[in-house]
Every structure is written in C-alpha cells, then in structure tokens.
Amino acid sequence: MSHPLPIRFRDTDLEALARQTGRMALLAEPGSTLSPAARRIDRAMKGALSRAVASDAFDKLKPGEALEMSFPSGLAVDVLLLVRLSKRADIAEARKAGGAIGKGHGTTPCLILGESHPRAADIAFGFALRAYEFNAHKTGEKKDPGAVAMMVADAEKVAKAAAPMAAVAEGVFFTRDLVNEPANVLTTYDFAARLAAMQELGLDVEILEEPELLKLGMGALLGVGQGSESPSKVVVMHWNGGKKGEAPFALVGKGVVFDSGGISIKPAAGMEEMTMDMGGAGVVAGVMRTLALRKAKANVVGLVGLVENMPDGRAQRPGDVVRSMKGDTIEVINTDAEGRLVLADVLWYAQERFRPTGIINLATLTGAIIIALGHENAGVFSNDVPLASAFLKAAAAEGEGAWMMPMGDSYDAKLKSRIADMMNVGGREGGAITAAQFLKRFIKPDMPWCHLDIAGTALLKNDTSLAPKGATGWGVMALDRMIRDRFEKG
C-alpha cells in the first residue's frame, strides 16, 4: 500500500543551506524582496538567484509553477527550484506549488524553504499528493524515496496544521491504489479483505456474502455478478465518531472490479481501462479511511457493492428480468449498464437499514458523462438543493471539478419497459441523465440524495499538478471537507 511521504518540519537554519544536497526549493515573487534564506542563497550563488528572480522566464510563470536551476554554483544541491508563490496565495496555488516540487521527487533528499509562508502546510500537502507513485507491479530494485524536510518559521505550528492533511493524503492514496490495481489482483475477495483490514483503524467492517444478499432479495446486484468466478459482496464500513445513536450520513459506491460489459461485451480497444470501474467504491473507502485516521466527529456509513461483470454460460443475458431488493422488476436490455443495477440494491439497503440523514453515491457510471463534461468535471445529480450545494461548495474549495446536471420526469419516462417495471437503459441521448433517473427510482421520496458520475474524473491519461497520470482519488478531499463542514462544526 502506498503511504504519503513523511515531511519533517524544521525551524529555519540558514547555516545548513550551503551544505544541503539533492534538491532544494524556494518561494519567490517577481518584484518583491528576497527572503532571508533566499538572500543567503543568492550570496552563495554570487547574485545568480536575484538575476533568475528578475528574469523574463520567472515572470512568465503562473502562481505555483517552478523554474528549475541545475547544478547551481556555490551550492551543494543538484537542483534548485524557484517556485513562484506569493504570500497571499490561496490554498489551490499553495498546493500547486507543492505539487511542482513533489513532481520531480526521486531518491535524493529534498529541502523546501517554506520560510514564513502562511500556507506552508498546504504546500507540503501538495508535495505529498504529487509525489504519489503506483509501483506495486514494477520489478527491479526498489529504492526508497529521498527524505523530505521543510524549513519554516514555526515548525511545531505547521506540523500541527499538516497532521489532518496527512490523513486526507492517506485516504486519497488508498483510493488511488485501489483504482490503479488490475482486476486479477483486486478481485472482490481482495477488495473486501483490504476494507476489512481497516478495522485496525477503528472502523467496523461487515462483509455480506452471496447467500445473505440472496436472502435480502438483491436480485439486481446478484444478476450482474453471476457470470464471474469471484462472488459478489456488499461491504459496510461504519465510522461512529459523532453523537451516539444519531443517524449516519451514507456514502455508497459502485465497485465493479472489472466491467467487460458482460454478454453485451465491450470492444477490445480500451477494455483494459475497465479495471477502474470500482472507482466509486474506491472513493468511499478512501473517505472512510480518512475519517478514521483523523477521528472525525461524525457518524458516517460507507457501503460498496463489489461485483465483476463477465460473460459466461451463467452470465445474465440481455432481455433477462431481475427483481431488485426494493421489489421493482428490471428488464436488462444491455448487460453493460450494470453499475445502476448494483447501486439500485445497495442504495435501497442503505436506506432500509440505516435511515441515513442523506446519501451520496459515487460511480463510474456512464461514458455519456465524459461526452458531456470531459475529464474536468464529475456530473452531480440530486433531488436536494442544500445537499448538492454543500457538495459543490466543498468540491470547489478543494479544486475538484463538479458540475450540476439536470433531471426530470421526461428523462425518467425513457426507462419504461414493455414487460417489467423499467428497463436498465434509456437510450443514447442524455445517457448520463437517464442513468441518474434510474438510480433515483431507488431513492425514497424524502431522502436527500446526490449521485456523482465520476467516469471522467476517476482516472486520467495525463498527469495533473497534484497527481501523476492514472488514478486521481477525485472526490476524497471534497467529501471529507463536506463532512467536516456539515457535521463537525460548532
């Protein structure tokens, strides 16, 4: 499992600068005077640093971007990173600056001169997020990453501010690892075992196996998994850090460990990407981990439906009719629209058993949401304005793209079936919306609910300022913040 790099905070020691090896990063702003540490470095470099800060190249940088100086004479480091960052930088700029430093992090030590920057902890957080690597399946000698230290004006204070951020980074990494993991490794068994291991952190974890799911009547979920050699499972994670007996908030995730499409099989090209189809469950798991690590004062229950969608002699066929736990019957027109079948039963179970104060579900649900929003925003669907607003606000604060999508009865009408209560597809047009309408049929009338379609944001082909290419962990930071703001204030 990947853990964030520990960053040691130290009080500033100007004497140590000339001796530092590896990499060093300092913060500067065009046109403003150099900090004491920068002045010391400038002297050692015989003025080259002030020339760099006054250069066009530095002036052209955006806030949070860095200029790299190799083998600076007068210093012992191999790389000096000049990071453009103002003292008035917002959280996003500070994280981006940290990310620019974390990006190049290898096996050599790194010293960040945080000085008296008010967002030093955010810079460290950005570093940690960007320095993530998934190398579980790379053979060859594994070298330890270089030690990271940050010099700041008040080390104790910054370390205290950074502690809860470390819990968030750990949750994000947990999600990224799960999403990056191939499906022969992350089977339903393996996924459930990784969640069960979180009991160490004080979470209660229950695993519901197929006989139990059958008894509960989860015919929609079980139909999806019936072609797989790996049994379907529902895992329930409880974090009870809030008031005793108070109803929890529920997080529900789609955990399709591999989506071949089933009998409605997907084309070969790109099918390997469907190892990420458990991304919703991955985010739920990452948030639960963060809540436990930072001992959140909130009651939250996380539920994930773990299944594998495979073609087989026993697999579900197009045209089959299944009965959901709610009792509604579903005509399975396309076995590749499987996520909604899984969620239908887990959403219903979550409401019946926990009577939560609200539900947010996450799913890599539709290709259509990628056509609508690209990879920059997840689709937000909701029946409750306050809940959706709270989520959107938290997502904006965390820099995680999220965009409100419409819903309505005329979309729902497209799900009408000739022989059952509904079909599992509503046609190509507005496909992300008809999928959301399908889920809404399994939400009780007064239940505040929000569906996040993360098909476009869970995994990226290019790196970003806070993540290498691959799994992003999108949503962990926003949900953790929303829970903090909604349940832990006052």
Ligand code: BES
């Ligand atoms: N897991 C896919 C959606 C998906 C597509 C996720 C691309 C990530 C990237 C989902 O199960 C699916 O196959 N949806 C179909 C629905 C259709 C058959 C109505 C789709 O989007 O094509």
Ligand code: MN
């Ligand atoms: Mn599918």
Ligand code: ZN
């Ligand atoms: Zn899927």
